[in-house]
Amino acid sequence: MEHLERCAWVLRGTLVRAAVRRYLPWALVASMLAGSLLKELSPLPESYLSNKRNVLNVYFVKVAWAWTFCLLLPFITLTNYHLTGKAGLVLRRLTTLLVGTAIWYVGTAVFANIEHYTGSCYQSPALEGVRKEHQSKRQCHGEGGFWHGFDISGHSFLLTFCALMIVEEMAVLHEVLNKRLLRASVITEYHRAWFVSPC
Template identity: 30%
Template sequence: MAATPVSSSAPTSPSSSSSRRSSPYLPTSRETLLLAIFPVLLLFGTLFRLLSPQTRGAVVAAAPSTAHYDQAPGLAPSYFARKDNVLNVFFVKRGWFWITVTFAAFVGTHPFFSTATATAPRTAKSASLLGRRDSAILRWGLVTGWWILVTQWFFGPALVDRNFRLTGGGCQALQAAVEDDVAADKQPSPLLLAATASACKHAGGQWRGGHDISGHVFLLVLGTIFLAQEIGWVLWRRAALGPSLSSSAAARVADARSLVMHDGTVKSAEVEAGLAAALSSLSASSASSASSEPSIAASRIALRFAAVVMGLCLWMLLMTAIYFHTWFEKLTGLMVALTGFYSVYILPRWVPEVRRVVGVPGL
């Protein structure tokens, strides 16, 4: 692909550039539009559950506040209200596996990560210490770490289990056994004292009584945002470097992110990208870095696969909003996911030392 002259992709004036830039402490307007999808889906699902005769008249399997419907096919208000529906079993329950496969396919095939300048460490003071691919893998590790701490393990039970117990919940069927042991002056079993939701269910108990942060909402929102950040900004950058863009079109796709530099000044992400230097480098090596037809085809397949995975995430988020959990459990699941998003993708924009390690998608 031929490179665009510098003048066609740079902003037309400093004033127009500053007007498009957002605060480095907040998501850009485009990111805000993406983030707005999640509360809209959750709100729509909650209203649908309240207004639909099928959901209002359905038999709830356990305590009404949990909104978990009876799994008998004839009693569930919808196929997706059953926990054994195929997407829940093979997609959501293994959600981070699919997110990881999608990310690996994109990073492994897209030309943005295959050039020499993309894989070599940066030398400029403001740039990331790692190459593009290594920085992306590091960010995947950070987001994956957050997913593990929240849902799998946090120096023992995961954060969702710890929160459930701290808000008064526990394993009800096992609680009676604990009380019997205490009354008999016996030492309770460690399993009874440190039961997680998984351990409780395997022991035949019921995990009730506390605030259950929606793990489904957390996973689906975090996975969608992660893929949107890692893929979306790369595609946006490639569009900004397109060979046939007019100056007005280039201004519309210019990077609106702002970054706090080491000297405290706030500048456009275009500055840190070193757009002019990158363009000359691409222009000089366009013949040698041109992607082969098989690699281009693989990249397109990876992008289509990513679109399918993100679409399934949004669909299952809507199904979760309609059929499972209370509105507050869904809200806290959303907030915990957004905490991870802010820490990995917004915080580095205004903390240069963090950005130098983890990098920024698309730069």
Template identity: 30%
Template sequence: MATRNRFKAEVPMSELSQFSSPSSTTGSTNRQQNAPSSPWSPTFLEGILLAIYPFTLVLGSLFSVLNTTTRNTPYSGDLQSHPPNIAPSYFALKSNVFNVYFVKIGWFWITGAFFLFCFTHSSLGPRFIPTLTPRRIRALVRYTAVTAVWCAVTQWFFGPPIIDRGFRLTGGQCAIIYSDDPINNYKQNQMSDTREIFTHAACKVAGGSWRGGHDISGHVFILILGSAMLWLEILPDVLRNGGLREDRRIRMHDGAVKTAAVETHDEKGNVHVPGELGLGVRVALCIAGLSWWMLLMTAAYFHTWLEKFTGLVVAFSVIYAVYFVPRGLPALRSVLGMPGV
């Protein structure tokens, strides 16, 4: 009974074909025709999922303009937020608990949700057993690729991260913050090299302020990148669990374009369909949902329109490179694989 609950079906492909009726064949043909014609294009459901992100940014930004309280509260470009003593909402404070313990360490939560799904969902290998199956290995390669870009953009890229390098290249610098304290002013006046500080974090430690350049929204970048990665990893299993079809298209080595269903069986020709969503999928959905909420709060209370837009563009570029480009490039797909395949 336990085995039956774990899997809905594990049947050789040759046996599945014996049960195909004319009507099922027709339905299969129609599904093939309804699938996107290009391996480079997202499916209809993927398109809706990805469209949620720019829609959320627009919704939050419009709220900041149309809401009287938010609109009339002064905004500090240096702080990239409303001053804390007059913040229009609890979520407009950088010290709010969700920002401090979720967004600020967002990749910790994203990583935890990913590994929980990877090692507890039966579609990737034995549940709760750290066996490195081919599917798990490819999932880990995708995670490593996305994490490497996250690190390069926000943490370290042979020195300052890409966000800080971009800020400097667009004319930004670390400016000295003066106060009414003569002694403090004297100390700050001695910091002749303050402008040469190359990272935002070092600037704050030195008592300066990041000013003058374009600062890509790191919050928007990480919230979209992390949650979109989780969504695209779990989506094929969610769809199969609901009995929905496989619409993704891939280009084969001979140039033919087929649905990704041709690669959903194992070496023995068995179709592997999980019988339930599992803990990993549920946790990933919770993390993705909270990421969406904090993205909305970021759009409403933090950063300028352009800073949020560039954060979106950079995140989408990474997601497309890791999760969509391999569909059209068989050689790259052999390394990165595809979720659910």
């Protein structure tokens, strides 16, 4: 429990601050632009992490919204119930997760449609020999072709979106700590565990 307390203390000291919530979006945009520029100017060699089937991509990135949703649901419920004591206000606050789910779903669908409508099927990865008969990415891959379209990084969108949701929901801990509603009890330990787990 001492390790959990130390982790919670460090994260509380950074994520709860208003300055972090204000500047984090700009820091994420700058890191994405810098990463894109670096990749364009100096392509990285093939590695395990660049493979789409690596463990981090398959089990964490592709299901990042599920992880975020499952961890924020009890955190928002516990924290807001202890702040307000009203189930109606907790349910209203939980609608942020429904809105977040809708944004995730619509965003990924839009990105897939953009890639579909701007893409073509090629016989080789060198973009030679357009195969006009394939009208969708799935059909193209099924026939052994290579689909090339304007691919907006859904992973960058999803991870950025999840990080911003987590940081925004952590802001309520400032109120919890100021009002000292949570004393040394089992509930406090739950809050510490839920606080550390999304991060």
